[in-house]
Amino acid sequence: MSVEFLVASAIGVMTAAGIYLALRGRTFSVVLGLAMLSYAINAFLFSMGRLVIDQPPIWSADAATYTDPLPQALVLTAIVIAFGMTALVVVLALRAYLETGTDHVDGLPDDGGQHPDAGDEV
């Protein structure tokens, strides 16, 4: 089995799981889904520099070829941003749960009734 197949299928499975979880109705699974999506995207970005094994990224005296260093820098940026955003969305979801008493993304209470707050209309 080639590395390409492994990486590609891992990205595919993680993206599918991430999308499924992000579409769920509770904030906890949505947060998990977002995290999983961002993992998938990081691996995807990394592989966009082509999968090269055992080659230096910047410079080496005895290297014949190099791997692309730029996607690694991009992934680093993306990881930092995704990490910060996941922290934010966790705090936000927790705060919304404590304020409204439900962890449903639509703010509907668990008995399926109307939103307790009529001011929700736009």
Place this chain on the structure above:
Amino acid sequence: MNLILAPILLPAVIGAFLLLRTPRLTRLGRYVSLGAMLVQLGIAVALFALAADGTIRTYALGDWVAPFGIVLVLERLSALMVLVTNILAAAVMLHAVLTDLDRRGWHFHPLFQFQLLGLSGAFLTGDLFNLFVFFEILLIASYGLMLHGQGSERLQAGVQYVVVNLVGSTVFLVAVGLLYGVTGTLNMADMAVRIANAPAQDQALLRTGAQVLIAVFALKAALLPLHLWLPRAYANTSAPVAALFAILTKVGVYSILRTTTLMFGEDAGAAAWAPAGWMLPAALVSLTIGFVGLVAARRLRGLAAFAVIGSTGTLLASMALFTPASVAAAIYYLPHSTFASAMLFLVADCVARARGPLDDRLEAGARFAGMGQISLLFLLTAVALVGLPPLAGFIGKLMILSATAEADAAPWIWSAILGTTFLAMIGFARAGSALFWKSAGEPQSNPTAGKAATLPAWGIFAVLVALAALAGPATRFAEATAQQLFAREAYIGAVLQPELPQGSDRP
């Protein structure tokens, strides 16, 4: 040309300073923030005056030569967007200070400065990944601003807003990754050259990347069917913040315009005019949905949120033809629609403050203090947003109609724009009569309503009047901007070969 860096550098420094303890806890922060805002407005005017001569100026960060380093590019469109952003932000900040909104939480001013940093950066950058980073900065600041003041509805709407935009950012990265994987560059000018010379086996990937990229921008611009996040988010945040957010959808519009004309133009092979196929129908439907929602809204802020969708739809409907004339019409209409929807949010805030417990619900209540002035402001905003004669909305819509008259889709565009103009008129008449006409009873005094809080709305109105009064120079500028967008060789040359005379002022 170091001034190009100023709209990014200044808010970054000021925003970081405002996070310190003393400016955060005392009124010092407010004055520093207001002062910095004025300086930024001055810089934006200076940049606009610089760009008006048609030269494309670049600034290579760290003096790394493009395409290896990140470049900032100043030309007519980006200068216009920076100017619009700063005028709007100045009015919004003044409103927030006058109404004491900035004292309802700890971090209003730092977040506001970072919002400005992200917006200016997104308009000025010439690098696709850098565009992503500035998008993230402006989004992170917008999350904070949106939640400013808190309350359970705002938190609920905030969770949805944040989640939608996080998914959007993820998809943005997919598009950037695809385009980088094919072209091997992130500099937009360099990418444009490489897309034009891409081999046949890469065409499918390029087209996919282009479509995904434009879809992300369409999400930011709230183009149907990606508009569902907007009404709830904008209607549940504080009105001045929503007024500032009127520019956020225009970031999406700007990015579509920039990437499509630069990278996915005539010679881009399979990716040529990538969004042209689906953007027009989507824009026409979102224009219709926006104004139908405007008629159905039950709160003034909800009405304003749908007005944002409708006016962005109008812009995109004109842009979707991608002819110089239709793009010029959209560019002329863009500042007007931004300012008019922001003004409506500010007026909604005045109404809500003056009416107290009734808030901005479109229900008749008691008369309130300052009603004459606020109702006049509402009338003027309605005239601007509907597009009735004396103001620039009318000229803008007329330009859009005449620019699209030759197109095959002209009957669709004309009937959608004219029909929704009528719908908007009904919606505003209904809202205005409920708020002002039917109100009865003794005026109630409300201590929270400051008289001067209408000043920023009048300021925006003055800009709208100026746009109409100076319609001649403004339309000439819009036409020149559109021509500059379509003459992309000059842009590419200025970025990639800055030593040529067309390029920057670098030695």
